[in-house]
Amino acid sequence: MIEMKDVWKAYPNNVKAINGINFQVDKGEFVYIVGPSGAGKSTFIKLIYREEKPSKGEIFVDNTNIAKIKERHVPFLRRRIGVVFQDFRLLQQLNVYENIAYALEVIEEERDVIKRKVMDVLDIVQLKNKARAFPSELSGGEQQRVAIARAIVNQPEVLIADEPTGNLDPETAWEIMDVLDEINHRGTTILMATHNKDIVNTIKKRVIAIESGRIVRDEVRGNYGYET
Structure with missing residues (x-):
């Protein structure tokens, strides 16, 4: 591997x-x-x-x-290869959903696929209820969960x-x-x-x-x- x-x-x-x-x-x-x-x-x-x-x-x-x-x-x-950093590196002007979706938008994934994948990873990190929140509204742990969701949304090996x-x-x-x-x-x-x-x-x-x-x-x- x-x-x-x-x-x-x-x-x-x-x-x-x-x-x-x-x-x-x-x-x-x-x-x-x-x-x-x-x-x-x-x-x-x-x-x-x-x-x-x-x-x-x-x-x-x-x-x-x-x-x-x-x-x-x-x-x-x-x-x-997904990467998660100590300092989260979230885009402050985007909400949780948008931060994760961005990783799929740059590879021109279809909109319905983006929605499905984003909601799937939000379920894994238990943050579906925070999809419309902005990074500044989240705790450090929640921000790291978003960063993890973003890192795995492309289903990396x-x-x-x-x-x-x-x-x-x-x-x-x-x-x-x-x-x-x-x-x-x-x-x-x-x-x-x-x-x-x-x-x-x-x-x-x-x-x-x-x-x-x-x-x-x-x-x-x-x-x-x-x-x-």
Whole structure:
């Protein structure tokens, strides 16, 4: 499903962010990406959805080497990979329905299909009653649910969550994990970068730990392994 082969990433200032990573994620897995700040987690994730290109190596998503695809093909790749950020990144001038529908409008989906898909994902994240609300009228947890709905409305094979609970209180963070777990049970592969020790240690999943741009630990049902 996702595979990195001898992947390196160096930035123009000669900072080496990723140093010879090899790993594979199978379809339907849920994987935590952990490690200290500055370890290379963000770069690792950005490489998977082609926000960054590797300096060396191959990255496969469903047998496509995304390190070599042309820039004009990147938007098509991102229809297959949903991304959720820590800061939600919702369009403030659009309501909940419109924020989610926008992801379908840009690919010129038909209006009746848009309505059906938007309402389906609002049902998954339990926000049908907030469809006409604006982001400023929502709590942080509700905004993150909208961001998740937007990320999965194209029915991506992979969902990447970059610190999705980082700006949320503990109770709300657990609610977001329930949503992500439900999406995973529906068949979506999930990679989640996190510093949330309690979540990783309680909801047992595969754990990949990155330090100094290298994978130092890869455990099935692993622990967080760092002090917070």
